[in-house]
């Protein structure tokens with residue numbers, strides 16, 4: 001059972017496209033993320049043998065426990081993709097029933113499935129039956145303000161055999177607007193029929209909030225997304241707080257060092273030309289709220305080679 005390999009309270013890195021690549025996941029693991037997910041991988045692309053999608057699904061042994069997340073809108077390719085992913089031997093296969101982006105949800109995949117719950121349940125059931133690997137689901141509260149049946153959905157998904165559910169406290173319609181509503185996540189957890197781990201997700205952006213939501217909603221785990229972008233240190237801070245220890249914040253040298261390590265690992269694995277644009281999403285996050293960083297950020301945005309980035313990062317370390 002998946003439950004047996006997860007810590008009693010699981011602090012996880014939420015899957016994020018173009019962010020939670022293996023290089024970044026490994027850094028977050030080192031800082032204390034208990035569970036990792038790959039970026040979402042398109043079932044259609046896996047079925048068509050698209051090499052880049054197979055790369056996205058690959059991971060290193062130190063990343064365990066890890067789930068490969070797949071998305072799609074039709075049972076055939078999703079089942080096929082899940083079966084193909086078994087050869088990677090992930091600890092779980094996660095179905096993305098939560099993405100609100102038009103190119104996914106507009107076609108009925110991701111959170112688009114929340115408009116057709118029977119289909120969501122039957123595809124999930126077919127995937128569970130088709131693989132030996134534990135299957136999990138990441139989803140949202142419901143389709144829109146008028147329909148938030150997550151308590152019922154979670155029960156039905158558990159009944160067809162999923163082994164963990166992660167819930168982002170927003171609806172499909174909300175995208176990322178408004179605040180995540182954790183009260184319904186708490187209701188799912190309170191439901192006496194639920195026996196699988198229930199993870200909450202959405203808007204965790206401080207150690208205090210993590211502790212407060214863990215205690216208030218009683219969830220078995222929390223996934224951190226945006227606040228962990230360029231901030232792997234957050235996992236260490238949370239772990240320290242959870243253990244009742246003094247929280248240590250990263251020094252500037254540590255930030256520079258980890259950012260550099262991230263860049264070099266990306267360049268090594270996917271090549272400089274692909275790594276440089278992806279890394280541009282991270283710089284402002286690694287050095288968030290650092291006084292005087294802005295001119296360096298502007299320079300980093302213009303970089304084309306890792307040598308240029310390394311030289312600017314050195315200046316950041318020396319001067320800020």
Ligand SMILES: Cc1cc2nc3c(=O)[nH]c(=O)nc-3n(C[C@H](O)[C@H](O)[C@H](O)COP(=O)(O)O)c2cc1C
Nearest residue numbers: 014015016017039040138168202203204224225226
């Ligand atoms: C850039 C970005 C990419 C994302 N990609 C995925 C994804 O591939 N799969 C997924 O389930 N959720 C994805 N999400 C959603 C996050 O995992 C998470 O559910 C959401 O951001 C709410 O959590 P947070 O408030 O901690 O960020 C993505 C979010 C962002 C911001």
